[in-house]
Amino acid sequence: MFNISTKQIIQGITVISAITIGWQTAGATVIDKFTEDGWIQFADDEGIVGPGGGGQAFDAEYLFYKKEGSTLSIGLQTGFNVVDGKQTYSNHRYDAGDLALSFDGDNSTYEYAFDAGQHTEGYWNNTDNTTIETVEAGLYLVTEWNNDVYAGYTESNPFAMQTGTVVHSVTDGALTNALQVGDSYWRTFSFDLAELALSDPNFNFAGIDAHWTMSCGNDNINGSAPVPEPATMLLFGTGLAGLAGYRKKRVHKKYS
Secondary structure, three states, rough: OOOOOOOHHHHHHHHHHHHHHHHOOOOOOHHHHOOOOOEEEEEEEOEEEEOOOOOOHHHHEEEEHHHHHHHHEEEEEOOOOOOOEEEEEEOHHHHOEEEEOOOOOOOOOOOOOOOOOOOEEOOOOOOOOOOOOOOOOOOEEEEEEOOOHHOOOHHHHOOOEEEEEEEHHHHOEEEEEEEEEOEEEEEEEEEEEEHHHOOOOOOOOOOOEEEEEEEEOOOEEEEEEOOOOOOHHHHHHHHHHHHHHOOOOOOOOOOO
């Protein structure tokens, strides 16, 4: 039988704490932006930066949504610099990923991405990295995702849209804005759900699933929101049937 002294126990706890501290960060406070104007939180900050580290600068904190008529807005709060779309750490640059979205009730795959129009390359130090060109900001139907995150953190995938077809660009009325508040940043994404129903014959709105990470994949955030109220579903069953006109689809290849 091993005799373990109180001193040894305390030393063990100290070692574990020292290992953990680089991975742990205090849960962020929801900024004022998302405590007003009808925002609903649907993903929480668990207080840990994982599977990687880096502290507050790589903390994915909260997801919010609100729906006004057929306009859906998603709000992201994070310690990562989504205003510039990049963060430097230990002389390496990391990029903000695209917001991955699904509406069919199945979050095993994400059919849509809202691209903020920022440059994304994947992990900065990856010599096999594929450069992704900047595209027009807006909502895209994704053909292929980029999963080039540091150290193969598969639970953080997908990272950014590799190729896709524009559904609703900022030119056509989709919106994205960002700002820093204290040691957190926020970015909002807004688009008309009617555009999805017009552009994608397979569109099925059974709720909201969202996912976001940065190119290192050090932290990620995932949220699911319930099925919308009957009044919104009625919109898709009646109002959309009367909309006419052909909207030309533009295919974007984000890699060179």
